[in-house]
Amino acid sequence: MKKPPLRILTAVPICDGHDSAINTVNLELIHAGVEVIYLGYHRSARDMVRAAIQEDVRAIGISSYNGGHVEFFVEVVELLKKQGASDIGVFGGGGGTISLNDAKQMTRKGVDKIFFAGTPLQEIVEFVLGYATRRPTSQTAGRTSDSSLRRGAAGGVSDRALSRMLSDLQVPPRTGHSRPRTIGITGPGGAGKTTLIDELVRRYLKAHPTSRVAILSHDPSILGKGALLGDRATMIASQDDRVFMRSLATHGTAGGVAAETKRSLEILKAIPFDLLIVETVGIGQESVPFVRGSVDLSVLVMTPGYGARLQLQKIVMLEVADVIVVNKGDVAGAKTAVNEIGDRLRTLHREQQIVATVAKAHLDPGVDRLLELVMQCEGSGGRP
16 A cells, blocks of 8 residues: 655744745655645644644644744644644744744753754755654554544544544444535636635635534645645635635546545545535646536636637536636626626526626625525535
C-alpha cells in the first residue's frame, strides 16, 4: 500500500497579516511532497486547532511577526491537549521577533521547534519531513476505536474521530437519520466557488441554528509532488464549530475530484450532517465530476469571461448541471452572459435554473436565491 503523504497545517496568528514568509515555506514543503493545508493569516489559536484536527495533519506550522508569540504558541499546544490531539506537533518562527529566551520558554511548554531568521529553507523542510517518523502515524495514534474520541456534535462522533475515519477511509455504520442535502459545486478556476460556498454556509448557519454542515474541498496536486490545499484561507463563515471541512488533493486524478472522494462521501453521508457540500478543483470544458447519485443538486459556477458564445456549446457541465451560477455579476458583460447562457439552456429542454450572483458582495440577493434552490432539493442519503 502506498504511504499517504505527510499533511501539515500552516497559518499566521490573529492580528498578523505578514504572509510572505509562510508562503515561501509552503512552496518549499509542497515541492518536497508535503500536502500543505494553508489556513491563511489573522487566525485564532482555536481556528488553527479546529482545522488541524479536521484535516488530520501531523503538525501545525505558525509564522508570527507581531509579538505575543509565547502565549499564542502555548495556547495552541494546550488546546490540542484538551482536544485529545497532543500527537499533533507545533513548530514555527518569526524572523527577528522571537528571541532565544522566548524560544526556550516555548519549547519547555511543548512547542517542537522555533526557527530563527536566516535558517536555510532546506533545514526547515528536513525538520518537517521528520514528522513522518517522529510523530505517531494515523495507524498508531489512537484510531477511531478509542471511544473517548467518539463524543462530539456530529451524532456522537467527534471531529477527531471523523477526521481519522476519512484518513483511513473507514465507512461507519449508517444512522437512520442521516439524509444530508448533498450539493456538488464545480466550475473553472477563479470563478469564485469558495467564496460562494462560504456565503452559502453563512446564510445556512444563521437560518438553521442547530444544523451542521460538512464541506469536502479539492485542490490540484503538483505532478509527482505535494499540494497546496488553500480553500480554508478564504473561508470566514465556515470557521465555525458547526462546520466540518476536509481538504483533498487530486494526485493527478482527472475530472475535478480525488480517487478517495467517493469513499469520503460515503463516510460523511453516514454521519448526521444536515448539509454536505462538495467543491471540485477548477475544471475544463470536458469535465463531469459528479457521477449519478453522488449529489442531490449539481451547481456549475461560471463567470462572464467564458469567451465567445460558441464556447457555450463545448462546456459539458452545461448539459448536466441542475443550476448554473453566473458569478461576478458586477463586471462588464454579466447581463449578456446570463442571456447567452439562458439561450443555451433552453435548447436542452431541461428544467435547469440560472442564477446571477456577486458572491463577494454583502447580502447579495443572488446568493439568497441559490440557497433557496439548495433548500428545495431533498437529501437522498444515497451512497455514490
